[in-house]
Amino acid sequence: MGIAVRLSDISKKFGSFSANSNISLSVEEGTIHALVGENGAGKSTLTKIIYGMHQPTSGELIIADKTVRFTSPRDAIHSGIGMVHQHFMLIPELTVAENIILGNEPCGIFQPLPLQKSKALILKDAEAYGLPVDPEALVASLSIGEQQRVEILKLLYRHAAIMIFDEPTAVLSPSETDRLFATLRSLRDKGKTIILITHKLDEVLAVADMVSVMRKGEIVGTMPAFTATKTELARMMVGRSVLLRVSNPIPSPGETVLSIHHLGFRTAKSEERIHDLSFTIRAGEIYGIAGVEGNGQSELMQALWGLAPSGTVISGEILLKGQSLIGKKPSDIAFMGVSHIPEDRLRHAVIADYTVSENILFGRHRERTFHRGIGFNTRALKHYAEAMISEYAIKCDSPVHQSLSTLSGGNQQKVVLARELNRPAISLLLLAQPTRGVDIGAIEIIHNKIIEARRCGVAILLVSSELEEIIALSTRIGCLYKGSIRHEFTQEEVELKKNSEQEFQKEIGLHIT
Amino acid sequence: MSRKSVKFLIPVLSIISALAVSSLIIFMAGRDPVMIFQKMFRGTFGSSYGTGQVVFRMTTLILVALAVAIPFQVRLFNIGAEGQLQMGAFAAAMTGTMLPASVPSSVAIPLCIITAMMAGALWAMVAGVLKVRFGVNEVIATIMLNFIAQGITGYLLTWHFALPSTVHTAPITAAAVIPVFDTVTGWFARSPANLSILLAVGAALLLQVILFQSRFGYEMRAAGLQPEAARFGGINAQMHTLTALGVGGAAAGLGAANIVLGYKHYYEAGMTGGIGFTGIAVALLAGAHPLWILLSALFFGVLEYGGLTVNAYIPKDIFMIIEAITIILVIAFSAVGRQLPQQ
Numbered sequence: 001m002g003i004a005v006r007l008s009d010i011s012k013k014f015g016s017f018s019a020n021s022n023i024s025l026s027v028e029e030g031t032i033h034a035l036v037g038e039n040g041a042g043k044s045t046l047t048k049i050i051y052g053m054h055q056p057t058s059g060e061l062i063i064a065d066k067t068v069r070f071t072s073p074r075d076a077i078h079s080g081i082g083m084v085h086q087h088f089m090l091i092p093e094l095t096v097a098e099n100i101i102l103g104n105e106p107c108g109i110f111q112p113l114p115l116q117k118s119k120a121l122i123l124k125d126a127e128a129y130g131l132p133v134d135p136e137a138l139v140a141s142l143s144i145g146e147q148q149r150v151e152i153l154k155l156l157y158r159h160a161a162i163m164i165f166d167e168p169t170a171v172l173s174p175s176e177t178d179r180l181f182a183t184l185r186s187l188r189d190k191g192k193t194i195i196l197i198t199h200k201l202d203e204v205l206a207v208a209d210m211v212s213v214m215r216k217g218e219i220v221g222t223m224p225a226f227t228a229t230k231t232e233l234a235r236m237m238v239g240r241s242v243l244l245r246v247s248n249p250i251p252s253p254g255e256t257v258l259s260i261h262h263l264g265f266r267t268a269k270s271e272e273r274i275h276d277l278s279f280t281i282r283a284g285e286i287y288g289i290a291g292v293e294g295n296g297q298s299e300l301m302q303a304l305w306g307l308a309p310s311g312t313v314i315s316g317e318i319l320l321k322g323q324s325l326i327g328k329k330p331s332d333i334a335f336m337g338v339s340h341i342p343e344d345r346l347r348h349a350v351i352a353d354y355t356v357s358e359n360i361l362f363g364r365h366r367e368r369t370f371h372r373g374i375g376f377n378t379r380a381l382k383h384y385a386e387a388m389i390s391e392y393a394i395k396c397d398s399p400v401h402q403s404l405s406t407l408s409g410g411n412q413q414k415v416v417l418a419r420e421l422n423r424p425a426i427s428l429l430l431l432a433q434p435t436r437g438v439d440i441g442a443i444e445i446i447h448n449k450i451i452e453a454r455r456c457g458v459a460i461l462l463v464s465s466e467l468e469e470i471i472a473l474s475t476r477i478g479c480l481y482k483g484s485i486r487h488e489f490t491q492e493e494v495e496l497k498k499n500s501e502q503e504f505q506k507e508i509g510l511h512i513t
Numbered sequence: 514m515s516r517k518s519v520k521f522l523i524p525v526l527s528i529i530s531a532l533a534v535s536s537l538i539i540f541m542a543g544r545d546p547v548m549i550f551q552k553m554f555r556g557t558f559g560s561s562y563g564t565g566q567v568v569f570r571m572t573t574l575i576l577v578a579l580a581v582a583i584p585f586q587v588r589l590f591n592i593g594a595e596g597q598l599q600m601g602a603f604a605a606a607m608t609g610t611m612l613p614a615s616v617p618s619s620v621a622i623p624l625c626i627i628t629a630m631m632a633g634a635l636w637a638m639v640a641g642v643l644k645v646r647f648g649v650n651e652v653i654a655t656i657m658l659n660f661i662a663q664g665i666t667g668y669l670l671t672w673h674f675a676l677p678s679t680v681h682t683a684p685i686t687a688a689a690v691i692p693v694f695d696t697v698t699g700w701f702a703r704s705p706a707n708l709s710i711l712l713a714v715g716a717a718l719l720l721q722v723i724l725f726q727s728r729f730g731y732e733m734r735a736a737g738l739q740p741e742a743a744r745f746g747g748i749n750a751q752m753h754t755l756t757a758l759g760v761g762g763a764a765a766g767l768g769a770a771n772i773v774l775g776y777k778h779y780y781e782a783g784m785t786g787g788i789g790f791t792g793i794a795v796a797l798l799a800g801a802h803p804l805w806i807l808l809s810a811l812f813f814g815v816l817e818y819g820g821l822t823v824n825a826y827i828p829k830d831i832f833m834i835i836e837a838i839t840i841i842l843v844i845a846f847s848a849v850g851r852q853l854p855q856q
Contacts, residue, residue, distance in 0.1 A: 305745070307744060307745065329747065330744070330745060330746070330747040331747030331748075334747055340745065342745055347739070347741050347742060348741055348742050348745045349742060349745065350739075350742060351735045351738050351739045351742055351743075352738075352739070353738050353739075354734075354735065354738070358731070362735065362742075362746050363745070363746035363747060365728060365731060365732070365746075366728075366747070371728070374723075374726070374727040374728065374729070375726040375727045375728060376728065376731070
């Protein structure tokens with residue numbers, strides 16, 4: 001087998017910042033080569049160089065034994081390179097076939113599209129690689145997994161020999177992930193070269209042949225996947241040993257804090273998003289909601305935080321220590337001792353252009369301790385911010401002057417966590433995807449803080465699409481499917497099944513799909 | 514270079530390049546740019562009358578620029594300062610004419626100012642309600658409201674309130690007049706510069722404090738920067754849309770203190786003369802910052818009046834070109850500034 005892609009001493013600088021430095025890497029033809037690393041380690045920059053979106057500052061890129069200089073993705077596509085982006089590049093209003101031939105229409109500009117012929121080609125590829133899809137369906141009507149298949153077919157249609165997948169499983173359910181892996185293996189077996197970018201180590205071990213670890217713009221190691229272990233990879237990514245599983249002492253829950261009875265959520269368009277959903281959370285326990293995204297998680301959070309869009313009909317009961325939360329505004333709910341960490345940090349949890357200390361205040365700026373006159377007590381605020389920064393190990397030079405957008409994702413999340421966990425008289429924490437887009441190193445601190453809050457008697461509702469996280473943190477687990485809890489694992493069950501995590505994940509997987 | 518210094522350099526660079534381009538234009542029109550700028554300087558700061566004229570123009574410019582800047586902090590583009598100023602001016606003049614002569618200044622002036630500010634605020638809040646309630650784009654709404662304001666004031670003036678064979682209303686009661694500096698302190702010769710500059714500067718300082726020091730401003734700017742996050746943080750973003758436009762409209766209405774109470778003493782057709790639109794330029798050059806607006810308004814005041822003083826040598830239109838080029842360059846340079854790496 002030859003070398004499909006060879007990088008020789010590639011460096012890429014943005015201004016004075018080195019995104020990639022002296023990277024040398026060979027990807028063998030017909031293999032799945034995984035590229036792992038934390039956010040900001042330079043994985044994306046490197047793949048953008050291979051795909052012609054960035055030009056290296058120095059170094060050589062050799063594709064199939066020929067030195068190339070790509071000036072745009074068009075050149076890369078001509079050399080047989082294709083990429084499946086994390087956010088799909090599809091036009092929802094067009095059909096599958098139209099999307100696949102887009103940019104590569106097999107006809108002159110004023111000729112009618114030879115759709116029939118293209119369809120036949122697409123179906124042939126679909127059959128050969130086990131990617132069933134209806135070429136005439138509108139992309140808008142497809143599930144995320146199906147859309148990803150369309151992206152793969154697009155590459156096949158263009159005869160790409162080298163395929164780059166950027167975090168392909170981020171949006172997939174466990175069963176869709178399994179299916180994608182089967183597809184990747186069959187692509188490899190038919191001679192395609194696959195570069196897989198991911199930060200999920202389990203996936204690397206499951207599907208890759210080779211794995212390269214990146215840290216701070218450099219490749220710190222390349223090895224066959226079968227010789228690698230998860231702990232070893234994590235250590236290489238972070239540069240120190242990491243506790244992948246935080247210690248989670250057995251909780252002894254107290255009184256009931258949140259009880260939800262027969263909750264229903266019907267949108268203004270009369271779509272039922274939640275129906276007959278019931279569960280309770282006691283003080284000092286974490287109730288994990290496992291489920292594929294789009295099964296009612298966001299609606300549940302909206303209902304709990306008083307932000308359901310106008311026209312929504314909410315039925316049933318949401319009681320916080322006996323008081324109903326339905327119909328209350330977020331500010332009232334916050335005053336009752338509820339904290340909320342929404343999943344979309346940059347859109348919902350912070351003001352990126354505000355400084356770090358202004359963000360530590362955000363949402364809690366109505367608390368009198370921070371007030372002075374018509375403004376804020378800047379000194380009290382500064383002390384508070386500094387205390388939080390040291391307690392949560394937030395990397396930040398000057399909280400009063402530095403805008404939050406200059407922090408890494410993990411540090412931003414720690415700012416949010418510090419703010420929400422220290423709300424006075426907090427009794428309930430609504431926590432959605434607490435470690436999304438967060439580095440492994442920061443995950444450790446975040447998980448520890450969550451468990452510490454639980455031990456202090458906070459009731460925590462945890463929504464996460466990472467089953468690993470749900471299992472590591474939760475006291476009880478509810479499996480959410482199509483807007484109601486389909487199955488609940490008790491505390492004893494969770495404690496027991498935790499010991500064989502793979503099987504437990506599979507079991508949960510069955511309840512959520 | 515830090516982002517802060519880049520932020521400061523952008524307006525300076527754009528003014529310098531705009532002056533360079535204008536020099537070129539003046540040169541092509543067959544005049545010596547150095548001579549023109551010298552004459553301009555003498556016409557403005559060279560005499561106390563000229564300085565007074567600049568101060569007078571600056572007063573209105575500060576206020577209409579605040580009318581643009583405050584909504585801009587909530588990411589709303591208020592194109593309607595002109596209409597809000599017109600409504601304010603008309604309201605001030607009507608209040609001033611209707612007050613009996615026995616009312617003392619201490620009542621008459623505040624009363625006229627308050628009605629002017631209310632008229633401006635209400636006019637701007639029409640756009641706010643349309644935005645919050647029906648999602649009408651505020652740019653379109655405020656532009657249309659400019660036409661409507663022009664129509665309403667024009668109609669009321671010609672059909673009901675104009676003195677016979679004139680295009681202005683009866684003069685306001687003497688007690689409602691804001692005195693010019695000439696009579697109070699003897700400054701600025703016989704120029705129309707009047708005490709309302711203190712109101713304008715006061716308004717800018719007050720709004721600066723409210724925006725950047727108060728809890729209200731903290732919430733308001735958050736609602737502008739990230740409306741959804743503001744909602745999650747329990748902030749009523751719609752309320753801030755309305756108040757930002759209301760405060761802006763009130764600032765524009767306050768401009769009436771200068772042009773009606775301080776200068777003309779009546780409402781006259783076309784008396785605002787498009788200054789509300791120049792306010793957009795002033796606000797943009799200042800990055801919608803109340804304090805910087807003071808400087809930016811001074812600059813535009815010099816251009817506006819300086820252009821008049823050299824009218825004999827070079828058409829005033831050249832100075833409209835300078836103003837427009839400055840704005841375009843500010844916007845272009847700001848866009849470049851945003852693309853610089855964040856280090």
